[in-house]
Amino acid sequence: MSRLRDALARGEFMITGEVAPPLGTDMAAMREAVATLGPHCHALNVTDNQGATLHLSSLAASRTVLDMGFEPIFQQTCRDRNRLALQSDLLAAWTLGLENLLVVTGDDPRSGDHPEAKGVFDIDSTQLLAIAHGMNEGRDMLGREMTGGTGFFLGAAAFPEAEPWDVQRERALRKVEAGAEFFQTQAVFDIDKFARAAEDLRPSGVKLIAGVLLLKSPRVVKFINERLAGLMVPEYLGARIEAASDPLAESIALATEQVRALREVADGVHIMPLGVDGAVAEILAGAGLT
Numbered sequence: 001m002s003r004l005r006d007a008l009a010r011g012e013f014m015i016t017g018e019v020a021p022p023l024g025t026d027m028a029a030m031r032e033a034v035a036t037l038g039p040h041c042h043a044l045n046v047t048d049n050q051g052a053t054l055h056l057s058s059l060a061a062s063r064t065v066l067d068m069g070f071e072p073i074f075q076q077t078c079r080d081r082n083r084l085a086l087q088s089d090l091l092a093a094w095t096l097g098l099e100n101l102l103v104v105t106g107d108d109p110r111s112g113d114h115p116e117a118k119g120v121f122d123i124d125s126t127q128l129l130a131i132a133h134g135m136n137e138g139r140d141m142l143g144r145e146m147t148g149g150t151g152f153f154l155g156a157a158a159f160p161e162a163e164p165w166d167v168q169r170e171r172a173l174r175k176v177e178a179g180a181e182f183f184q185t186q187a188v189f190d191i192d193k194f195a196r197a198a199e200d201l202r203p204s205g206v207k208l209i210a211g212v213l214l215l216k217s218p219r220v221v222k223f224i225n226e227r228l229a230g231l232m233v234p235e236y237l238g239a240r241i242e243a244a245s246d247p248l249a250e251s252i253a254l255a256t257e258q259v260r261a262l263r264e265v266a267d268g269v270h271i272m273p274l275g276v277d278g279a280v281a282e283i284l285a286g287a288g289l290t
Contacts, residue, residue: 014268
């Protein structure tokens, strides 16, 4: 059984981290990130061409995480593949021992490093969840019985600060109906809005892992506000990072405060350190987590 699924079922407060596969075949830096983050996390997200930019496949990188003795969360976007390729990759992932699956629709290719690439978007993340749920029951998208099914622990993305919340709530509940068992959320800056989302979604039985993004510099804050659709760093937090004599230290202090507050309302936290992997242990220790 997936260690992540088992721990969530027991009511443990979950800690997940994030690693990015390399642009190329040299995996030394990724391995170092895994070795740094792995001992502090229940599982590690392995991103799939994040930001619509070219990287080694999440499939191969997830297997590497598993081979290193840690638990990966295989991420799959709908942007780059049609329904045939997506199903094929899901079967491959299961045969490679990957039990945790996070499905997302994916960023628009026009925002990435290959803006001329054609986005596939044959299906969306809710449809892919339903497909994966069907595979867990031994059938493909067409309802045909397969010779051997899967047993994925199914996750999806949620956006607790996006407005109007009523629309986001209905989208999230449709994902639960399609098979989502846990959500990893977009970065949380407003704890009250996350608490609102938790109150609305938790009766469905889904687990909520809140995103914590390390705002390591004013440049990162500016990039988020200008380039990442649906995400905005509140002005008072941006000003706090801007005014700090040591923005990185201030961002670590802020993330620690966020994790401490989220312990009261979330089932776990998903920490996105943006390459400052060594800060994760400090953040967790400061928040009373080991």
